[in-house]
Amino acid sequence: MTQNITVIENILNANDRLAEENYARLEAAGVFSINILASPGAGKTSLIEQTLPRLKGKLRVAAIDGDIATSIDSDRAAAAGALAAIQINTGGDCHLDAVMLHGALDKLDLTQFDLLIVENVGNLVCPANFKLGTHKTILVASVPEGDDKPYKYPGTYRGVDVLVINKIDLLPYVNFKMDYFERGVQVLNPGVTAFRTSCTTGEGLDAWVDWLIENAKRYRLSQQ
């Protein structure tokens, strides 16, 4: 005899629960944390590389880098001034999930840091579905990717707290309509904090770094 069982369970519940556990650990340690998403080549690692020297003496930073293979990104983060850099190799998985971050957090004494930067696997689809438990999610978009990305990846553009539009030095050379791009962003994510940067010329990086310092400090104050 067939029986219908009502489930109504979010398919990603298990991940979400563990993400909450990660969040609780970060809160207990008092470390402000960000999850950086982008497509491959948008400039996640370059942004981190340019950001770290500007934070020197202001914030103690740990970096966790997710990639399918290699430790290139965590090496670059360490070289740029991260006090600790942990590489997660997902072994083929196209995104970090809460389980992977949980394992990486075990390797850090979180109380020693003011800021934890998690660099996700380069991908605009999958990471949006897997919460990690960080405080803020940052999306790095880049001009050469095209102005239609908010329309094609609504899930990713919708779920982020900060948008960094990178490689703006290339605007004169590519057909990127900033107003079309920003209109899509505004519908999906009204009022999202946005920065325009170039990791090559350094333009706009100070505003982004100020935002990071300001938020990490405000977070620290809220913990006292």
Place this chain on the structure above:
Amino acid sequence: MHELSITESLLKISLQHAEKAHAKRVTDLHIVIGDLASMVDDSIQFYWEIIAKDTIAEQATLHFRRLPAELQCMTCFEKYPPTDRELVCPKCSGVRARIITGEEFFLESIDVE
């Protein structure tokens, strides 16, 4: 590719509920996916056939119910479906919108024997 992890969760949830009901077999899964949820039915089906093998859900048929996306303009309150190329309100060109439906992704029910 995230469909692999997702299909694993789907199997786990189904088996937990089937076990609770002391079922011998899971025959059907009823899955709800919003059009904005970035999930591909065929991909879930593909992984399902691999990972559900040798479980009591091996023969289960997957039913996908797609929910179309609907936005509501927060300027004039018009409700409208987004298109591939335009997300702004078709009535007033307002850019602030609330997503009413389209982000759903859950297992609604399972049929067991």
